[in-house]
Amino acid sequence: xxxxxxxxxxxxxxxxxxxxxxxxxxxxxxxxxxxxxxxxxxxxxxxxxxxxxxxxxxxxxxxxxxxxxxxxxxxxxxxxxxxxxxxxxxxxxxxxxxxxxxxxxxxxxxxxxxxxxxxxxxxxxx
Amino acid sequence: xxxxxxxxxxxxxxxxxxxxxxxxxxxxxxxxxxxxxxxxxxxxxxxxxxxxxxxxxxxxxxxxxxxxxxxxxxxxxxxxxxxxxxxxxxxxxxxxxxxxxxxxxxxxxxxxx
Amino acid sequence: xxxxxxxxxxxxxxxxxxxxxxxxxxxxxxxxxxxxxxxxxxxxxxxxxxxxxxxxxxxxxxxxxxxxxxxxxxxxxxxxxxxxxxxxxxxxxxxxxxxxxxxxxxxxxxxxxxxxxxxxxxxxxxxxxxxx
Numbered sequence: 001x002x003x004x005x006x007x008x009x010x011x012x013x014x015x016x017x018x019x020x021x022x023x024x025x026x027x028x029x030x031x032x033x034x035x036x037x038x039x040x041x042x043x044x045x046x047x048x049x050x051x052x053x054x055x056x057x058x059x060x061x062x063x064x065x066x067x068x069x070x071x072x073x074x075x076x077x078x079x080x081x082x083x084x085x086x087x088x089x090x091x092x093x094x095x096x097x098x099x100x101x102x103x104x105x106x107x108x109x110x111x112x113x114x115x116x117x118x119x120x121x122x123x124x125x126x
Numbered sequence: 127x128x129x130x131x132x133x134x135x136x137x138x139x140x141x142x143x144x145x146x147x148x149x150x151x152x153x154x155x156x157x158x159x160x161x162x163x164x165x166x167x168x169x170x171x172x173x174x175x176x177x178x179x180x181x182x183x184x185x186x187x188x189x190x191x192x193x194x195x196x197x198x199x200x201x202x203x204x205x206x207x208x209x210x211x212x213x214x215x216x217x218x219x220x221x222x223x224x225x226x227x228x229x230x231x232x233x234x235x236x237x238x239x
Numbered sequence: 240x241x242x243x244x245x246x247x248x249x250x251x252x253x254x255x256x257x258x259x260x261x262x263x264x265x266x267x268x269x270x271x272x273x274x275x276x277x278x279x280x281x282x283x284x285x286x287x288x289x290x291x292x293x294x295x296x297x298x299x300x301x302x303x304x305x306x307x308x309x310x311x312x313x314x315x316x317x318x319x320x321x322x323x324x325x326x327x328x329x330x331x332x333x334x335x336x337x338x339x340x341x342x343x344x345x346x347x348x349x350x351x352x353x354x355x356x357x358x359x360x361x362x363x364x365x366x367x368x369x370x371x
Contacts, residue, residue, distance in 0.1 A: 012362070028286050031325070035355035038194070039363070067188040075187035078195040122368045124251070126286075 153231025
């Protein structure tokens with residue numbers, strides 16, 4: 001596991017903790033992140049627990065008449081969300097790999113997750 | 127209630143009250159041309175390029191690009207000459223992200239973003 | 240209670256009344272915070288929380304009337320009750336401007352429709368966020 005990037009400027013953390021389609025939480029956390037960067041806030045976006053299911057690239061959401069959460073997430077860097085992490089313990093539990101993801105997501109340990117949240121100005125959990 | 131439409135080549139195409147298409151798959155270049163006519167915009171090569179770019183953005187990301195994202199994505203693909211807000215304002219003074227989104231037949235970007 | 244340094248709180252309410260107790264908890268939190276000399280910069284209704292803002296809520300007579308409690312709180316302490324416009328319109332909570340006809344509106348003062356960015360602007364204002 002690589003070292004955490006040094007986060008110098010104030011930042012908020014948004015944790016997304018739910019699977020992509022059973023509730024609207026994945027969409028709502030994403031929209032919150034975009035709104036925050038819209039007023040120049042630095043956002044750290046973290047996939048926690050079941051939230052890592054959002055990172056499955058092969059999701060075929062059109063089958064349930066839904067836009068793809070994965071595709072929407074891959075636009076995060078375009079909206080200036082560049083610091084994106086996923087909880088390693090959850091990735092391991094659900095056998096999800098970050099290898100074939102088309103945008104940069106770094107794995108973090110539970111200890112690192114706590115460190116990042118401890119230094120944040122605010123933490124939102126969806 | 128709340129139904130509006132335009133007719134292009136004899137095909138009725140549903141829109142919302144502001145003229146954004148309800149079904150983006152009904153879009154084609156002629157539909158774009160028609161919306162441009164309604165918006166009083168002449169479709170030059172430069173404008174077509176942005177409209178197709180916005181359409182591709184939506185296909186890739188399932189998201190209509192807001193201003194910042196559009197500028198950033200344009201920068202990555204076409205460099206700083208086109209990836210800047212001044213260029214987009216010059217082409218679409220009434221809404222540098224909104225108007226190309228509308229011309230590309232995409233849903234209006236979410237209100238609160 | 241000893242002297243405390245006043246804190247500015249921002250609340251984000253994300254659950255609907257009746258289905259969850261979150262709104263009750265938020266109301267109690269506001270009352271306790273104000274009593275202790277703290278202030279509430281805004282209450283922001285997001286996700287299912289937007290249902291708190293519907294003037295059409297009709298709880299049974301022997302249940303807590305969450306809607307009236309919010310209105311009382313806002314009027315008494317001049318607290319902004321901000322409702323995410325996108326989350327609300329998706330769920331049929333609309334003001335006179337968004338309703339198909341103005342008298343269909345179920346989002347009225349002291350609730351106001353705002354964008355999500357308004358919430359983050361208030362957060363920037365050195366306030367402590369409570370999400371529930």
